[in-house]
Amino acid sequence: MYQPLKPDAAAASQPSAAPLRAVERRPAPTATSAAVPRRPATPQSLIGTITPIMVINWVRRFWLVAVALAVLGALIGFGAGTLIPPRHTSYSDILLDPNDLQLVADDVYTRVAQGEAQLIDVESKMRILTSISVLGRVVDELELTTDPDIMGDSADLGTDSRISAIRTLGERVRVSREERSYVVTVSVWAHTPEKSATFTDALVSAFLFELAEAESDGARNASDALNQRLAELRNDAAKAEAAVVDYRRSHSLPATRDGQLSTQSAVQINTQVDTAREALIAAEARYASLSSGTGGAGAQESDLLARLRSEYAAAKQKADALAITLGPRHPSLATARAEQTALQGEVDREVARIVEAARTDLQRARDVFDQLSNAAGAQLGTVFTDEQAQLELRQLERTATSTVAIYEAYLTRAQQVAERSQLNTSKVRVISPAIAPIVRSYPPRTVLLIIGGFIGGLIAGLALAAGLGLLQHILANRAQPVPPPRMRAA
Numbered sequence: 001m002y003q004p005l006k007p008d009a010a011a012a013s014q015p016s017a018a019p020l021r022a023v024e025r026r027p028a029p030t031a032t033s034a035a036v037p038r039r040p041a042t043p044q045s046l047i048g049t050i051t052p053i054m055v056i057n058w059v060r061r062f063w064l065v066a067v068a069l070a071v072l073g074a075l076i077g078f079g080a081g082t083l084i085p086p087r088h089t090s091y092s093d094i095l096l097d098p099n100d101l102q103l104v105a106d107d108v109y110t111r112v113a114q115g116e117a118q119l120i121d122v123e124s125k126m127r128i129l130t131s132i133s134v135l136g137r138v139v140d141e142l143e144l145t146t147d148p149d150i151m152g153d154s155a156d157l158g159t160d161s162r163i164s165a166i167r168t169l170g171e172r173v174r175v176s177r178e179e180r181s182y183v184v185t186v187s188v189w190a191h192t193p194e195k196s197a198t199f200t201d202a203l204v205s206a207f208l209f210e211l212a213e214a215e216s217d218g219a220r221n222a223s224d225a226l227n228q229r230l231a232e233l234r235n236d237a238a239k240a241e242a243a244v245v246d247y248r249r250s251h252s253l254p255a256t257r258d259g260q261l262s263t264q265s266a267v268q269i270n271t272q273v274d275t276a277r278e279a280l281i282a283a284e285a286r287y288a289s290l291s292s293g294t295g296g297a298g299a300q301e302s303d304l305l306a307r308l309r310s311e312y313a314a315a316k317q318k319a320d321a322l323a324i325t326l327g328p329r330h331p332s333l334a335t336a337r338a339e340q341t342a343l344q345g346e347v348d349r350e351v352a353r354i355v356e357a358a359r360t361d362l363q364r365a366r367d368v369f370d371q372l373s374n375a376a377g378a379q380l381g382t383v384f385t386d387e388q389a390q391l392e393l394r395q396l397e398r399t400a401t402s403t404v405a406i407y408e409a410y411l412t413r414a415q416q417v418a419e420r421s422q423l424n425t426s427k428v429r430v431i432s433p434a435i436a437p438i439v440r441s442y443p444p445r446t447v448l449l450i451i452g453g454f455i456g457g458l459i460a461g462l463a464l465a466a467g468l469g470l471l472q473h474i475l476a477n478r479a480q481p482v483p484p485p486r487m488r489a490a
Helices: 007-012 019-025 043-047 054-059 061-081 118-127 131-142 161-174 193-251 265-289 293-300 303-325 331-385 385-422 446-477 486-488
Strands: 088-095 174-177 181-189 429-432
Touching: 054 061, 054 446, 061 446, 118 131, 118 174, 118 181, 118 193, 131 161, 131 193, 161 181, 181 193, 193 385, 265 331, 265 446, 293 446, 303 331
Parallel strands: none
Antiparallel strands: 088 181, 088 429, 174 181
């Protein structure tokens, strides 16, 4: 057992241990000990002397504090589970396929490229899900401006009720997408399960309608722009065609099938000139043959002349026969000679008539040939003098043709785009419609809140009990003397 010693004796017998023992036992101050300096102990120096056993003793000393805080935490958890308005969240999965249906060959919308461009398109559609347009459609459709579930949580009392409802509904919407997937999950919470499902379905329906309307509006705007341009193109085409007609009329240029000044009329006149020349040559040969008195030529001119020549030959043969047997003054011979003479006169008159007719035909053929030759020369001169007019007319006709072609192309495209606005080619579809949730999403179940509150309160109580013990330990040891550095070193 340790026996207390007097300070002087201890200093004489044990010079190093005596001062430590004297500090631990706290002896009454003497003349020797009064010379030792005193200073209060700092909390930093005391914390280093704390052991786990001391902490356990502190907790045991203040265990009622830990139990009280644990019970308080459990009560707070129970109150939170019963008093906090519940939130029920419903979910809906949407497949945002970036590739639309290609119903027409040259659609007004281009197809989305592969890779990152498709993900950008999906992200853009996800942003549309939470846009003011979609949220406004839901607010208007469900009349949320009068719904206490929405307006009860609205803090924008000084703003318009519709804007407040849109803002509140937007805060309840969550949109997420799985990595490497086009499936997007939409969730909306409400204070009742039925309303959460209703809000989610209405949001998805408004989103699909917004996509279809945006696509239709885009095609309709393109059609309106084309129609406005069509009015200008229609006027340009009419002016171009009118310019061609006016130019042709002012320059007296005939219209041909190919729309140009051609040499068809000159060629036709030249053909007629060649025909007239051949007719003139034939008429000259005929007139020369008839004028020469060739019988063979004259016999082919008229049936009457041929008959007269036959009768004349018969009359001559009869007169020659009678002249052999009868005398020159015989009445029968005289009658035959008179008949022969009469027929010869008729033949001569018919030949003269035929010759005159041939001469008339020759003159007519010569006149026609001269007229056609003059016309051909005039036509050829006109073709040469109107060459510049032909070039200008061709230019006007090309301008009119191109303008009309552009107008017709725009007209066809405008009609196609107008019909395109009536089609919905989007492949976005709902693969999981929203259903009413079974349990609430916030706050957690009351049992879990009670357990969590109890555990949290218990931990806080244990920490507070340890803190109280530490505070008491620091206050109890604050005024103790601290030995000088030499004595501590010994």
